[in-house]
Amino acid sequence: MLYNIEQIKAIxxxxxxxxxxxxxxxIEENGTIVARKAVSINEPFxxxxxxxxxxxxxxxxxxxxxxxxxxxxxxxxxxxxxxxYFAGIDQVRFKQxxxxxxxxxxxxxxxxxxxxxxxxxxxxxxxxKVVCTGELMFKVGA
Numbered sequence: 001m002l003y004n005i006e007q008i009k010a011i012x013x014x015x016x017x018x019x020x021x022x023x024x025x026x027i028e029e030n031g032t033i034v035a036r037k038a039v040s041i042n043e044p045f046x047x048x049x050x051x052x053x054x055x056x057x058x059x060x061x062x063x064x065x066x067x068x069x070x071x072x073x074x075x076x077x078x079x080x081x082x083x084x085y086f087a088g089i090d091q092v093r094f095k096q097x098x099x100x101x102x103x104x105x106x107x108x109x110x111x112x113x114x115x116x117x118x119x120x121x122x123x124x125x126x127x128x129k130v131v132c133t134g135e136l137m138f139k140v141g142a
Contacts, residue, residue: 002026003071011074012067013083017044020064021106024071031110033072037064041100056098061132062089065122069108069136073118079140087117088137096131098124108136116140 003024009015025034039056046054063086070084098104105125112119117139124132 008071012070014067018063019067020060021067021071024068027072027075031072033068033075033106033108035064035068035071035106037104037106039098039100039102039104043100046100054100056102058092058094058132061094061098061104061124062092062122062134062136064104065106065108065124065132065134066136066138068106069110069118069120069122069138072108072110072120073138073140079116082140084118085139085141086136087139090135090137092132092134094132096126096129098126098131102126104131111135 001023005022008021021035021037023036025036027033041054045057049055049057066086073079073084074082108120108122110118110120120136122134122136123130
């Protein structure tokens, strides 16, 4: 493990119930970060999505990917202490549902960076099966 929950909270401003990554496993030299989120039945969104069949909302899977990308950008020396805003989303596809008990593996690879703007390919998987993919854009600000 590279970053635990306390270290993640020192990098991004998100807090419970909206902090959606539990740990960062690695940041690779090619600009890829790998993080994880253990999905628990105790998540507040399961009370309403859906009471009879608990399914993690797709928008929250995308948010978990965005938070992972924010950690990647804000781990760069030039951006430490700043905030990364979610600036865009393209070509997102959901391939499987995510249920309580699943562990989301969140992989984000920076594909292009121009100043404070970053573009990334994102992929979430559970037990080696892809559940969501998409292209994300970030804007780093003070």
